[in-house]
Amino acid sequence: MEHIVIIGNGISGVTAARHIRKNSDKKITIVSSENKYFFSRTALMYVYMGHMEFEHTQPYENWFWKKNNIALKKGYVNTVNLDKNQLEFSNGETLSFDKLILATGSKPNKFGWPGQDLNGVMGMYHKQDLETLEKFAPDHKVCNRAVIVGGGLIGIELAEMLRSRKIPVTFLVREKSFWNGVLPAQESEMINNHIKEHHIDLRLNTNLKEIKSDEFGHVKSVIIEETGEEIYCNVVGLTAGVSPNVDFLNNSGIELGRGIKVNRFLETNISNIYAIGDCAEQQEAIGQRRNIEAVWYTGRMMGETIAQTICNNKTEYKPGHWFNSAKFLDIEYQTYGWVFSERTKKENETYFQWKHPKENICITISYDIISRKFLGINTFGIRMRHEFFDKVLTQKQSVEYVLKHLADANFDPEFYKVYEPEIVEKFNKENNSNIQLKKKSWKRIFSS
Amino acid sequence: MKLIKKSGLVIFLIGLVIFIGTIFTGSFSLKQSELDVFLKEQNYKSKVIKGALEKAVVTSEKINIFQFSSRVIKAYKTSNNYYDGLIKKYDSEKNWNKKGEQYQYKIFGKPHSLSFTLAKKTGKGLAVSNTTLLWFLTFGLGIIGALMFIVPDVILLGKPGIKNDGIFLNAATNRGWIGWFAFIFLVTFYILLYFYPDIIVNWVYLVDPISMSISGNPASQWFLYGFLYCVVMSVMAVRMYIKYRHNKYQILRTTSVLFFQIVFAFLIPEILVRFEKPWYDFKNAFPLDYDFFFKWNIDELIASGGFGLFILVWGIFLTIVIVPVMVYFFGKRWYCSWVCGCGGLAETLGDPYRQLSSKTLLSWRVERIVIHTVLIFALVMTGFALYTFFYEANQILGIKTQTIQDIYGFLIGAVFAGVIGTGFYPIFGNRVWCRFGCPLAAYLGFVQRFKSRFRITTNGGQCISCGNCSTYCEQGIDVRAYAQKGENIVRSSCVGCGICSAVCPRGVLKLENGPEKGRINPTEILLGNDIDLMKLVNDK
Numbered sequence: 001m002e003h004i005v006i007i008g009n010g011i012s013g014v015t016a017a018r019h020i021r022k023n024s025d026k027k028i029t030i031v032s033s034e035n036k037y038f039f040s041r042t043a044l045m046y047v048y049m050g051h052m053e054f055e056h057t058q059p060y061e062n063w064f065w066k067k068n069n070i071a072l073k074k075g076y077v078n079t080v081n082l083d084k085n086q087l088e089f090s091n092g093e094t095l096s097f098d099k100l101i102l103a104t105g106s107k108p109n110k111f112g113w114p115g116q117d118l119n120g121v122m123g124m125y126h127k128q129d130l131e132t133l134e135k136f137a138p139d140h141k142v143c144n145r146a147v148i149v150g151g152g153l154i155g156i157e158l159a160e161m162l163r164s165r166k167i168p169v170t171f172l173v174r175e176k177s178f179w180n181g182v183l184p185a186q187e188s189e190m191i192n193n194h195i196k197e198h199h200i201d202l203r204l205n206t207n208l209k210e211i212k213s214d215e216f217g218h219v220k221s222v223i224i225e226e227t228g229e230e231i232y233c234n235v236v237g238l239t240a241g242v243s244p245n246v247d248f249l250n251n252s253g254i255e256l257g258r259g260i261k262v263n264r265f266l267e268t269n270i271s272n273i274y275a276i277g278d279c280a281e282q283q284e285a286i287g288q289r290r291n292i293e294a295v296w297y298t299g300r301m302m303g304e305t306i307a308q309t310i311c312n313n314k315t316e317y318k319p320g321h322w323f324n325s326a327k328f329l330d331i332e333y334q335t336y337g338w339v340f341s342e343r344t345k346k347e348n349e350t351y352f353q354w355k356h357p358k359e360n361i362c363i364t365i366s367y368d369i370i371s372r373k374f375l376g377i378n379t380f381g382i383r384m385r386h387e388f389f390d391k392v393l394t395q396k397q398s399v400e401y402v403l404k405h406l407a408d409a410n411f412d413p414e415f416y417k418v419y420e421p422e423i424v425e426k427f428n429k430e431n432n433s434n435i436q437l438k439k440k441s442w443k444r445i446f447s448s
Numbered sequence: 449m450k451l452i453k454k455s456g457l458v459i460f461l462i463g464l465v466i467f468i469g470t471i472f473t474g475s476f477s478l479k480q481s482e483l484d485v486f487l488k489e490q491n492y493k494s495k496v497i498k499g500a501l502e503k504a505v506v507t508s509e510k511i512n513i514f515q516f517s518s519r520v521i522k523a524y525k526t527s528n529n530y531y532d533g534l535i536k537k538y539d540s541e542k543n544w545n546k547k548g549e550q551y552q553y554k555i556f557g558k559p560h561s562l563s564f565t566l567a568k569k570t571g572k573g574l575a576v577s578n579t580t581l582l583w584f585l586t587f588g589l590g591i592i593g594a595l596m597f598i599v600p601d602v603i604l605l606g607k608p609g610i611k612n613d614g615i616f617l618n619a620a621t622n623r624g625w626i627g628w629f630a631f632i633f634l635v636t637f638y639i640l641l642y643f644y645p646d647i648i649v650n651w652v653y654l655v656d657p658i659s660m661s662i663s664g665n666p667a668s669q670w671f672l673y674g675f676l677y678c679v680v681m682s683v684m685a686v687r688m689y690i691k692y693r694h695n696k697y698q699i700l701r702t703t704s705v706l707f708f709q710i711v712f713a714f715l716i717p718e719i720l721v722r723f724e725k726p727w728y729d730f731k732n733a734f735p736l737d738y739d740f741f742f743k744w745n746i747d748e749l750i751a752s753g754g755f756g757l758f759i760l761v762w763g764i765f766l767t768i769v770i771v772p773v774m775v776y777f778f779g780k781r782w783y784c785s786w787v788c789g790c791g792g793l794a795e796t797l798g799d800p801y802r803q804l805s806s807k808t809l810l811s812w813r814v815e816r817i818v819i820h821t822v823l824i825f826a827l828v829m830t831g832f833a834l835y836t837f838f839y840e841a842n843q844i845l846g847i848k849t850q851t852i853q854d855i856y857g858f859l860i861g862a863v864f865a866g867v868i869g870t871g872f873y874p875i876f877g878n879r880v881w882c883r884f885g886c887p888l889a890a891y892l893g894f895v896q897r898f899k900s901r902f903r904i905t906t907n908g909g910q911c912i913s914c915g916n917c918s919t920y921c922e923q924g925i926d927v928r929a930y931a932q933k934g935e936n937i938v939r940s941s942c943v944g945c946g947i948c949s950a951v952c953p954r955g956v957l958k959l960e961n962g963p964e965k966g967r968i969n970p971t972e973i974l975l976g977n978d979i980d981l982m983k984l985v986n987d988k
Contacts, residue, residue, distance in 0.1 A: 043914035050617035301977040320978040327953040330609030383955035386908025
């Protein structure tokens with residue numbers, strides 16, 4: 001029986017295993033050095049914050065794997081031996097495979113800062129990082145201050161985590177406004193203010209110069225590049241992005257770029273080896289997507305796709321329209337289609353924006369200024385229906401169409417105040433148009 | 449703010465200690481004349497009971513409620529034992545006539561209820577003479593302290609939004625020692641309430657004035673329970689309003705359950721009594737209202753004329769028409785988390801414990817077996833009751849209707865719904881009764897699962913499997929298992945509390961009523977992945 005070995009039991013690897021099992025009775029082994037059972041990495045923050053216990057982050061009960069005949073092996077892979085088609089573990093064990101799926105995920109970036117390996121310096125990615133944080137920052141008595149370096153999604157999550165235990169946080173962000181490489185200015189500024197509302201010491205335009213050690217090899221303070229200011233702290237969180245976790249494959253014969261190079265079928269240069277998830281790097285970008293996408297759902301989709309290929313139904317990886325979501329402290333964010341920031345958008349792309357006068361609620365719709373084609377939407381504090389926008393994007397509808405049918409798109413809980421009339425009114429005013437908002441229609445929502 | 453919160457806790461605990469201490473106060477003895485009046489009212493045929501009770505409680509000694517209770521129960525036992533002895537004696541003499549005569553002298557009824565009735569007439573002490581003061585020191589301090597503990601959260605919790613920080617780090621909400629104490633307190637309370645009402649007679653005195661002002665009658669232990677229920681729900685509703693102040697669904701829902709509890713379950717029935725109508729809670733649907741078809745209830749309703757008949761028709765209409773039709777349009781949430789009293793307590797007092805419900809597949813199996821067994825039990829019992837009513841036969845196939853009713857009342861009505869259903873909040877989560885026991889929930893569940901417009905829609909491919917939804921589902925539904933597959937949640941046990949949707953950080957879940965078609969949508973590949981097979985695979 002063909003033996004499929006998957007390295008990595010994150011969402012990509014586990015989805016692949018589940019779908020291979022659905023479609024075949026091949027022998028499946030998942031290898032991981034992090035944790036025996038699959039857990040949801042995105043939920044680690046909630047464990048520290050006390051919203052959940054670790055077991056709640058495990059989507060499948062422990063009996064699930066045996067029942068589905070998926071073997072779990074805990075171990076750290078040192079090398080992949082292509083000649084023998086086997087994995088060699090750090091403890092000397094080996095494991096043979098017929099087909100190998102690499103789903104090794106990411107690791108936090110470190111940019112060679114002095115002191116980046118001191119005790120108390122950590123990323124926020126692995127289960128072990130959570131344990132480290134619990135050790136060095138159990139409360140605000142042990143940890144008087146934490147400094148977070150890098151203004152992305154993990155950075156703001158780590159800030160939220162530490163604030164939940166009343167630990168003072170200084171948040172160093174290189175850009176002049178939070179996440180402004182991705183978000184339009186209106187939204188980026190709103191998040192800046194919201195971060196400060198949560199009593200986080202946000203330092204924009206600020207870089208880390210070095211991390212200083214005390215006499216025991218533990219972090220004592222950080223030095224700011226621009227000002228030379230020394231900030232005393234007990235914990236430093238490095239959250240300046242992630243990169244593919246592929247170092248163990250150097251010189252293995254598998255082609256690497258920043259990640260593992262794959263074609264549209266997620267095949268590497270070696271015929272029986274595939275790569276999926278965060279560690280995979282597309283040789284050519286798909287649409288406007290990046291070659292490496294460290295996003296939960298793309299990992300899942302690659303897992304769904306590769307399983308088809310493994311089960312003799314060779315299938316191209318075709319992620320559909322871009323979408324994503326996040327939560328910035330109390331503000332929920334969703335995006336469908338492409339909304340680029342002022343820094344990165346092209347000339348034909350223009351915005352329609354609306355913001356609530358008081359609340360942290362706003363939207364940005366991006367559309368083509370000439371053809372008026374709807375390109376994408378960012379919503380903050382309003383939930384939107386994925387199905388609606390997926391259809392709109394596929395049908396290449398106009399911005400006017402989207403505004404007219406905004407009620408179909410709304411996904412907020414029942415009885416929530418709706419802002420569609422205000423939004424459409426503003427659009428009409430700015431565009432001299434006369435769009436009439438249509439009532440929500442189940443028929444339209446369900447038609448395909 | 450923190451100081452107010454802490455002082456609130458202290459005041460609440462003082463109120464609680466005084467409340468518990470109240471049980472031990474007062475003295476309970478009778479004068480001969482008082483006993484005579486009581487015996488006359490009761491109209492016992494027993495010739496022994498008078499002497500026995502005189503010996504037990506007509507005294508100048510100061511006896512507390514515990515001594516009083518045991519003496520009274522002993523007196524009733526003495527009387528019954530005496531006649532049992534005679535029955536045995538005549539039986540052995542085969543003197544059937546004499547034997548048969550003895551039964552009328554026996555006194556039926558639960559010993560502690562008899563003791564309660566007598567105690568309620570004779571108490572002296574703080575609770576009787578200083579009712580208002582003591583009410584303030586117990587209920588008053590409890591309410592004030594609890595509010596002082598809760599209201600500062602408006603500021604302490606920070607900006608509106610989901611505030612679940614530290615829930616699993618707190619001994620009150622993670623099955624820690626505070627949780628276990630709360631468990632012991634609640635279980636003890638329910639055991640006393642259901643089985644030893646005489647022990648808590650002092651508490652009942654505290655609400656006498658309120659009862660007099662509403663129904664014109666002195667309070668019973670059930671009035672005490674109803675009043676306490678409303679107080680606890682109101683105070684904890686304030687907590688809900690603050691915690692979920694960003695969420696209109698939660699605010700409206702909380703207001704609704706509070707309204708139905710105070711007006712329908714508490715005030716209207718008591719006012720009905722004032723106008724000499726039968727006590728009836730218009731929203732309490734059969735089979736949750738399990739004694740609705742008991743002979744005594746139907747007899748009482750019929751005896752009270754047109755209004756009684758209206759109640760009878762309403763009760764049947766409610767269960768057969770209103771309940772399923774509403775579930776068709778809105779899901780069972782319209783009842784379970786917008787109207788029902790049990791749900792109301794679970795959603796207010798129980799909210800801090802919702803994360804403790806078990807999500808394992810095993811508990812789902814147990815749940816289905818147990819809740820449907822209770823439903824069958826309730827229906828069979830009702831069949832017996834109706835047979836008894838229509839055919840005037842008190843037994844079928846040698847099984848007494850009364851026996852079945854007693855077993856149900858004890859096991860399901862008292863132990864399951866009360867002691868376990870609420871007492872176990874701090875251990876098994878806040879919907880133990882609704883999830884495992886309520887026969888009405890089982891009935892509504894069938895409608896919701898097979899014929900309803902209600903579903904929790906999963907928003908395409910947005911789920912990140914974080915598990916907040918499952919963790920905070922009070923019904924122990926593994927919401928994530930559906931959401932991460934892009935599948936709508938259509939489950940008979942879902943009470944539509946809306947918390948899964950509230951705690952979701954990615955805006956994945958929405959409770960809504962829509963067309964039945966496409967409501968249940970098992971998917972293999974989620975929205976957003978355009979692999980060619982997607983449609984093919986999903987349609988398979």
